[in-house]
Amino acid sequence: MALSKEIGIDLGTANILIYIKGEGIVVNEPSVVAINEETKRALAVGGEAKEMLGKTPGKVVAVRPLKDGVIADFQITEILLTHFINKLHLKGIFSRPTVLICCPTNITSIEKSAIKDVAERCGAKRVYIEEEPKVAAIGAGLDISKPTGNMVIDIGGGTTDIAVLSLGDIVTSSSLKIAGDVMDEELIKFIKDKYKLLIGDRTAERVKMEIGCALKGFIDSSIEVRGRDLVTGLPHTITLSSDETELALRESCQTIVREVKRVLEQTPPELSADIVERGVFITGGGALLKGLDKLIEQEINVPVFIAEDPLNCVANGTGIMLENLHYLR
Incomplete structure (x- = not known):
C-alpha cells in the first residue's frame, strides 16, 4: 500500500x-x-x-x-x-x-x-x-506532448480559458471573465428588462442548462420560468423560448468568439495549419450550451468539437x- x-x-x-x-x-x-x-x-x-x-x-x-x-x-x-x-x-x-x-x-x-x-x-x-x-486538453484526450498544435476552449463558471498548446505547453492563451456565471446574470437581466420578472441565480442556471442556446433557431423549445413580478410584487410565471435565450446570451457568446479569433491571430502559422486539420475542442460546462460549437465553427471556419465528458x-x-x-x- x-x-x-x-x-x-x-x-x-x-x-x-x-x-x-x-x-x-x-x-x-x-x-x-x-x-x-x-x-x-x-x-x-x-x-x-x-x-x-x-x-x-x-x-x-x-x-x-x-x-x-x-x-x-x-x-x-x-x-x-x-x-x-x-x-x-x-x-x-x-x-x-x-x-x-x-x-x-x-x-x-x-x-x-x-x-x-x-x-x-x-x-x-x-x-x-x-x-x-x-489539464483540460489532456483530460479531453489530446496528446499535447508532440510538436503539433492543439486548441482548447475551456468554459467554466467563472472564466473562459482559450489556449493553443504544443510540445506539452501553452503557446498562446487568453483568459476571459465571461463564462457560465455571466451568462446566468445576462438571463436574469434579460427577463427583468423584458418581463419585469425577478428570478434567482439557480433559476437562471436551470434555464441556461435546459433551453440556453447560442445560435438562433438551433433548437426550438421553451420553459416555464417562475419569479417575483416587479410591478405587483407577487409570484408570477412566464414562458421563455430558446430564441430569447440566444438574444440574452448573444453578447457573451460574441465576446468568446472574438477572443478565440484573437488567440488564433497570435498563433504561429505552422500551428494554425495543425489546428485547421485537427479542429478546436471545447471543454467545461459551457461546452454544453446548445449550438455554441456550431457558432464558433461558423465564425472561425475550423471544425469545432465538444470534448467527451466536458464537465470532468x-x-x-x-x-x-x-x-x-x-x-x-
Missing part, C-alpha cells in the same frame, strides 16, 4: 472536483460554503450549501469563495478544501497527500502562492499548480498528470 495519496483538485468557481489516483473522481460538489455571520462557523459545504443559495435566513449566508476562477476569500476556500480532504480521510499520521491544483492562465504569482499556502495548510505534502486549459475534463486531466508526475518534476 502506498503511504501517501496523490490527488488532483479542479478548484472551479462553480464546482470543486477531486480526483484520487487509482480511484477516479471522488468529489464533485458546488464550491459553496454556508456560514453563520454571527459565529463565523461553517454550517454546510458543497451541495448542501448550494441548496441554501438565495434561500437563507438573515444571519446565514451562502458564499462562493472563488470568483472568476481565483480565490476571492482564502479563509472560506480553506474551509472548503479542509472539509473534503478530511471527509476523504486523505491525511494519515505518516502520510500527507501530494496535490495537483488547476488554476486559470492569467493568475498572478501571488495568487499562485496563496493557493499553495491554502493547500499546504490543509495538509498537503507537495503542491503542484497547473494551468487549466493544459479538468479533473480527468489531473488524473492523467498524476500518473505521469515525472513530467511535472
Whole structure:
C-alpha cells in the first residue's frame, strides 16, 4: 500500500472536483460554503450549501469563495478544501497527500502562492499548480506532448480559458471573465428588462442548462420560468423560448468568439495549419450550451468539437498528470 495519496483538485468557481489516483473522481460538489455571520462557523459545504443559495435566513449566508476562477476569500476556500480532504480521510499520521491544483492562465504569482499556502495548510505534502486549459486538453484526450498544435476552449463558471498548446505547453492563451456565471446574470437581466420578472441565480442556471442556446433557431423549445413580478410584487410565471435565450446570451457568446479569433491571430502559422486539420475542442460546462460549437465553427471556419465528458475534463486531466508526475518534476 502506498503511504501517501496523490490527488488532483479542479478548484472551479462553480464546482470543486477531486480526483484520487487509482480511484477516479471522488468529489464533485458546488464550491459553496454556508456560514453563520454571527459565529463565523461553517454550517454546510458543497451541495448542501448550494441548496441554501438565495434561500437563507438573515444571519446565514451562502458564499462562493472563488470568483472568476481565483480565490476571492482564502479563509472560506480553506474551509472548503479542509472539509473534503478530511471527509476523504486523505491525511494519515505518516502520510500527507501530494496535490495537483488547476488554476486559470492569467493568475498572478501571488495568487499562485496563496493557493499553495491554502493547500499546504490543509495538509498537503507537495503542491503542484497547473494551468487549466493544459489539464483540460489532456483530460479531453489530446496528446499535447508532440510538436503539433492543439486548441482548447475551456468554459467554466467563472472564466473562459482559450489556449493553443504544443510540445506539452501553452503557446498562446487568453483568459476571459465571461463564462457560465455571466451568462446566468445576462438571463436574469434579460427577463427583468423584458418581463419585469425577478428570478434567482439557480433559476437562471436551470434555464441556461435546459433551453440556453447560442445560435438562433438551433433548437426550438421553451420553459416555464417562475419569479417575483416587479410591478405587483407577487409570484408570477412566464414562458421563455430558446430564441430569447440566444438574444440574452448573444453578447457573451460574441465576446468568446472574438477572443478565440484573437488567440488564433497570435498563433504561429505552422500551428494554425495543425489546428485547421485537427479542429478546436471545447471543454467545461459551457461546452454544453446548445449550438455554441456550431457558432464558433461558423465564425472561425475550423471544425469545432465538444470534448467527451466536458464537465470532468479538468479533473480527468489531473488524473492523467498524476500518473505521469515525472513530467511535472
